[in-house]
Amino acid sequence: MEAVITLATATALLLGSPGPAPLALAxxxxxxxxxxxxxxLGGILCGLAVAIVGATAGMATVLANWPELKLALQLTGGLYIAYVAYKIAMAPALSHGTASGSDTAPRxxxxxxxxxxxxxxxxxxAFLALFSQFLLPGDGALGSYLSTGIVCFLVAVLVDSLWLLLxxxxxxxxxxxxxxxxxxFGFAASMLLAVGLSLTWI
Known part of the structure; x- marks a missing residue:
């Protein structure tokens, strides 16, 4: 239980910080x-699931050995975040009492x-770091990675849902x-700032 709590806390801190995806959700x-x-939200969580599988398969190692691929993914992801930020910034104002924005808004x-x-x-x-530092004990390597991945994903569901509710x-x-x-515009600018900061960390 102590190992699970430690893993969950580390995952929440890594995934719950106000980066582009949490800000986009909010x-x-x-x-x-x-x-x-x-x-x-479902798309973001499915993407995280792919990242979990990719981390266990050594995707982070591939990205470390091929920096040009990492840069290409980072730039492409940054462009997508900018596109999402544009959709948010250009959303129409609500009429009083309406439940949602215009049906034609770029959502x-x-x-x-x-x-x-x-x-x-x-x-x-992030997931490679979690698996290397906080791998849960299990029935063999597969069991350890599976249980660790499940805990990480459940924490991601909770954290991202909280950002959505916020x-x-x-x-x-x-x-x-x-x-x-x-x-x-504040959210959109914050997302672009987060992208800019992440590019400086490449």
């Missing part, structure tokens, strides 16, 4: 509502969330056009 639910943003989708995470080399590196709490402010514009 901004999307604030702009479009929690329920319309569940597809985007981040499942595919956006999925691609955002599978193109994120830092996700593979954005939903800001939903009422989006009925005020000035507040809505400031929050949307």
């Amino acid at each position: 901004a999307t639910s604030a702009a479009f509502g929690v329920k319309p943003s569940l597809g985007f 981040p989708t499942f595919v956006d969330g999925f691609i955002l995470n599978i193109l994120n080399p830092k996700a593979y590196a 954005g939903g709490l800001l939903r009422r402010l989006f009925e005020r056009p000035l507040w809505a514009r400031c929050i949307r």
Whole structure:
């Protein structure tokens, strides 16, 4: 149990910090509502699942040995995050009492969330670090990696859901056009800043 708690805490700290994906989740639910943003959340979580499998298969090692591939993924992921930030920033203001934005608004989708995470080399590196430092005991290597991956994924579901709900709490402010514009652009700018910082860490 102590090993599980340690792993869960480390995972929450790594995945729950305000990076591009958590900020995108909060901004999307604030702009479009929690329920319309569940597809985007699902895409992000599926992308994380791929990152978990990729980390156990040694993807992080491949990225370390081929820096040009890492840079290409980082830049492509950054462009996707910028695209998602654009969708959030350009979302229309709500009418008072409406449950969601305009049906024609460019809303981040499942595919956006999925691609955002599978193109994120830092996700593979984070899971490789977790597996190397906090691998849970199990019935053989496969059991250890499987149990560790499950715990990491469950923590990711919890953390990302909390970010989505946090954005939903800001939903009422989006009925005020000035507040809505400031929050949307603030989230979008924060996402772009996070991308810029991650590029300096390559």
